[in-house]
Amino acid sequence: MATDTPTETDFGQVSRTKDVAFRLLALGATLIGIVSLAALLANVAVDAVGWLNWGFLTSPPHPDPYEAGFLPALVGSIAIMLLIALITFPVGVGAAVYLEEYADDGLLTRFIQLNIANLAGVPSVVYGLLGLGLFVGLLGFGYGTVLAAAFTVALLILPIVIISAQEAIRAVPDSQRQASYGMGATKWQTIRNVVLPRAMPGIMTGTILALGRAIGETAPLIMIAAPTTVFGIPNSLESKVSAMPLQIYTWASYPETEFQYGVVAAGVVTLLVVLLTINSIAIVIRNRYQQRT
Amino acid sequence: MSQPDFSHDGIRTARGKAFRYLFMLCALLSILTTVAIILTLLVDAVDFFAEVSLGEFLTGTRWSPTNEPVAFGVLPLISGTLVITVGSALVALPIGLLTAIYLSEYASERRRAYLKPALEVLAGVPTVVYGYFALVYVTPALDTFLPLSTFNALSASIMVGIMIIPMVSSISEDAMSAVPDSLRQASYGLGATKFTVSTSVVVPAAVSGIFSSFILALSRAIGETMIVAIAAGQTPRLIDVTDPAGLFLNSIQTMTAAMVQIGTGDIVGQGEAYKSLFAVGLTLFVITFAMNLVSELVASRYREEYR
Numbered sequence: 001m002a003t004d005t006p007t008e009t010d011f012g013q014v015s016r017t018k019d020v021a022f023r024l025l026a027l028g029a030t031l032i033g034i035v036s037l038a039a040l041l042a043n044v045a046v047d048a049v050g051w052l053n054w055g056f057l058t059s060p061p062h063p064d065p066y067e068a069g070f071l072p073a074l075v076g077s078i079a080i081m082l083l084i085a086l087i088t089f090p091v092g093v094g095a096a097v098y099l100e101e102y103a104d105d106g107l108l109t110r111f112i113q114l115n116i117a118n119l120a121g122v123p124s125v126v127y128g129l130l131g132l133g134l135f136v137g138l139l140g141f142g143y144g145t146v147l148a149a150a151f152t153v154a155l156l157i158l159p160i161v162i163i164s165a166q167e168a169i170r171a172v173p174d175s176q177r178q179a180s181y182g183m184g185a186t187k188w189q190t191i192r193n194v195v196l197p198r199a200m201p202g203i204m205t206g207t208i209l210a211l212g213r214a215i216g217e218t219a220p221l222i223m224i225a226a227p228t229t230v231f232g233i234p235n236s237l238e239s240k241v242s243a244m245p246l247q248i249y250t251w252a253s254y255p256e257t258e259f260q261y262g263v264v265a266a267g268v269v270t271l272l273v274v275l276l277t278i279n280s281i282a283i284v285i286r287n288r289y290q291q292r293t
Numbered sequence: 294m295s296q297p298d299f300s301h302d303g304i305r306t307a308r309g310k311a312f313r314y315l316f317m318l319c320a321l322l323s324i325l326t327t328v329a330i331i332l333t334l335l336v337d338a339v340d341f342f343a344e345v346s347l348g349e350f351l352t353g354t355r356w357s358p359t360n361e362p363v364a365f366g367v368l369p370l371i372s373g374t375l376v377i378t379v380g381s382a383l384v385a386l387p388i389g390l391l392t393a394i395y396l397s398e399y400a401s402e403r404r405r406a407y408l409k410p411a412l413e414v415l416a417g418v419p420t421v422v423y424g425y426f427a428l429v430y431v432t433p434a435l436d437t438f439l440p441l442s443t444f445n446a447l448s449a450s451i452m453v454g455i456m457i458i459p460m461v462s463s464i465s466e467d468a469m470s471a472v473p474d475s476l477r478q479a480s481y482g483l484g485a486t487k488f489t490v491s492t493s494v495v496v497p498a499a500v501s502g503i504f505s506s507f508i509l510a511l512s513r514a515i516g517e518t519m520i521v522a523i524a525a526g527q528t529p530r531l532i533d534v535t536d537p538a539g540l541f542l543n544s545i546q547t548m549t550a551a552m553v554q555i556g557t558g559d560i561v562g563q564g565e566a567y568k569s570l571f572a573v574g575l576t577l578f579v580i581t582f583a584m585n586l587v588s589e590l591v592a593s594r595y596r597e598e599y600r
Contacts, residue, residue: 015486015489016486018486018488022488022491022492023395023399023487023488025391026391026392026394026395026399027395027399029388029391029392029395030391030395030400030408030412032388032458033388033392033412033415033455034408034411034412034415036455037414037418037455040431043430044425044426044430090319091319091322092319093319094315094316094318094319094320095316095319095320095323098313098316098320101316102313102316103317103320112320112321114586114589115323115324115327117585117589118327118582118585118586118589119323119326119327121509121512121513121516121581121582121584121585121588122330122516122578122581122582122585123515123516123517123578123581124516124518125516125518125549125552125553125574125577126330126334126516126574126577126578127330128556129333129334129552129570129571130326130329130330130333130334132333133333133334133336133337133571134333155326158322158323159323162320186309187309187313188308188309188312188313209417212417213417215419216417216418216419216420216422217419218419218420218421218518219420219518219519219549222553222556223552223556223570228557245421245422245519248421248422248425249421249424249519249522249523252424252425252429253523260429261429268422268425271419271422272418275419279417
């Protein structure tokens with residue numbers, strides 16, 4: 001056997017070619033989505049040139065594309081988002097603390113967990129109907145108000161906030177909890193002084209990413225009858241409010257090419273820049289935390 | 294993981310208990326949300342079904358909630374949703390699976406560190422932006438060599454497909470990474486190439502996770518709203534088996550797009566069209582909820598296997 005030198009058989013050659021071809025195919029598939037998105041983004045960026053300027057960001061909408069602006073939608077989106085953060089952060093963290101620190105591994109806990117996973121998959125348009133029935137209908141928050149919009153979208157992203165907060169809390173090493181108990185701390189003191197501070201960067205990252213998701217939501221706002229075009233910026237919780245994606249949706253249905261390729265492109269770029277800023281903040285928090293440990 | 298509480302300080306214990314119940318309330322809120330969703334949908338849907346029979350809704354072949362003569366047959370909307378689901382599945386399932394194989398079996402640590410977040414960006418782009426892309430860039434590009442309508446199911450399907458790629462790839466990759474290395478080593482020991490190991494060992498071993506990711510992605514495609522509302526149009530159309538290509542080339546309407554159409558109209562109040570919103574919403578909710586549940590159950594099976 002030792003005298004036999006291994007020779008390249010036809011079979012070996014074929015399977016090696018197949019191996020390389022498959023590797024390239026898989027790499028190509030991996031890049032398809034990324035490359036096509038990059039191409040579309042490049043297109044929209046080029047189209048936005050000349051339209052995305054200070055006047056666009058500081059004016060109200062206008063039927064004339066050269067006068068049209070984004071200010072009420074921009075401010076509306078940010079106002080809704082801040083209120084969503086105020087609602088989802090305490091509730092989301094509270095639910096995550098309960099599930100990770102207090103709940104036993106019983107049937108109820110597993111049911112809650114399964115329910116949260118399922119809620120994360122409920123279509124956003126259905127949350128819109130929930131908002132319409134519950135917040136607009138039953139609780140009388142008013143059609144398309146800041147309050148109704150924020151509560152509706154808050155319920156939508158709550159499962160995501162809970163799931164990411166749970167992951168952050170789970171990542172806190174158990175030895176630190178034991179050390180805290182060893183010093184005579186109660187469960188609540190341990191959670192407040194040890195677990196939450198350690199998990200906070202992770203919780204913040206998850207919450208901010210979820211807010212990024214919230215800022216792009218359109219369908220729920222349509223369902224609670226948020227006005228598609230608003231000319232003033234919201235000045236109270238009961239004000240009617242529009243949002244960036246809603247304004248984009250409206251403009252995209254205008255037939256004029258100036259709107260289709262100019263104004264909407266400027267709106268899309270603005271929305272994506274805000275989204276990118278939000279996500280960068282989340283990444284900065286995560287990186288600073290990783291360096292410290 | 295309950296800890297013994299040796300504190301004999303009554304106030305501290307009481308406060309601890311209070312927080313425990315407060316946090317429990319937060320967790321129970323998620324169940325309340327589900328109950329609220331079901332109740333909201335049911336109350337108006339039951340009202341709707343008092344006026345339009347369930348049989349008429351489920352078997353009717355014409356959807357026209359506002360134009361005379363009004364008709365509330367949901368089948369055209371379901372078939373529109375089916376067209377988008379099949380179309381986006383044809384895009385996302387093969388690409389997502391190949392991506393997962395590449396990330397799990399071929400990519401170096403370094404390359405994966407760049408590719409994974411880049412892919413996740415796909416799921417983070419607002420769907421209204423994808424809808425706009427489909428309408429303004431994809432449709433005109435495809436129109437140069439296909440007889441497309443301005444609004445068509447093809448562009449919308451492609452965009453929904455691209456959006457759900459990361460859902461398929463990341464869950465499938467998790468499942469493939471959970472396959473024990475000993476299985477791969479055994480296969481290499483028999484002289485298998487990486488291709489054979491990937492397709493004949495890793496994929497079959499991870500099949501329940503892959504299957505679960507497929508169901509979840511399809512459920513997301515069914516519920517996707519803005520892409521189809523912007524790019525696929527508002528033409529409720531029954532599936533015509535004699536002309537399947539025509540379905541993709543022409544305008545259709547999905548359940549979600551129909552809801553948006555009613556939602557943006559000036560129908561406020563208690564008319565049948567308004568209530569039909571909740572009937573369609575209930576149908577959509579039941580379908581996606583069932584799919585998410587199946588996906589969750591299938592996924593929890595493979596989690597047990599390799600621990």
